[in-house]
Amino acid sequence: MDRTERKLIKKASAGSRTAFRAIVERYKNKIYHLAYRMLGNHTEAEDVAQETFIRVYTKLDRYNDDHKFSTWIYRIATNLCIDHLRKRKQHVQSLDQEVAGVEGLALYSQVASTTDTPEEEVMTLELREEVQLAIDKLPPQYKTIIILRYLQDLSLQEISEVIDLPVTTIKTRIHRGREALKKQLQNLT
Secondary structure (H helix, E strand, C coil): CCHHHHHHHHHCCCCCCCHHHHHHHHHHHHHHHHHHHHHHHHHHHHHHHHHHHHHHHHHHCCCCCCCCHHHHHHHHHHHHHHHHHHHHHCCCCCCEEEEECCCCCCCHHHCCCCCCCCCHHHHHHHHHHHHHHHHHCCCCHHHHHHHHHCCCCCCHHHHHHHHHCCCCHHHHHHHHHHHHHHHHHHHCC
């Protein structure tokens, strides 16, 4: 943790709204993206990100500065996502399903693309959807670790601290999660 962050946390703990606002600015995109990757829904990700910062604000006095602040906030967000997933009904949406409230607009038209040609766009959209569906089908203990490792780019040690498991267990779950993804995605090649 850098000095600036340490000072912000100390000031925010003392009640400075400006310092807390600066903390939110530092982490809001990272927390939102983590939640979005875990939940796959913009609205739910925004809700979880907001709840994360509410929890951080109310429990900032419990933060132990012997540990990285980023690990602590990621742990809060990850736990909220896991709780949210447990409560949610499990269902898979088809790409051809219409977006609620908008006649004639299908979900596939909402997936972002970075390619230039229409053919590449279609292939990219299909691949992204397949990978996201495969990640969504993983058991929660693998899904969380795969997202934290490959989509949030956390180290094994950071993941260990976020979900409170030994690094050896993290390595095992990454391996098993990748194997499960590999099996699900074999038909793409």
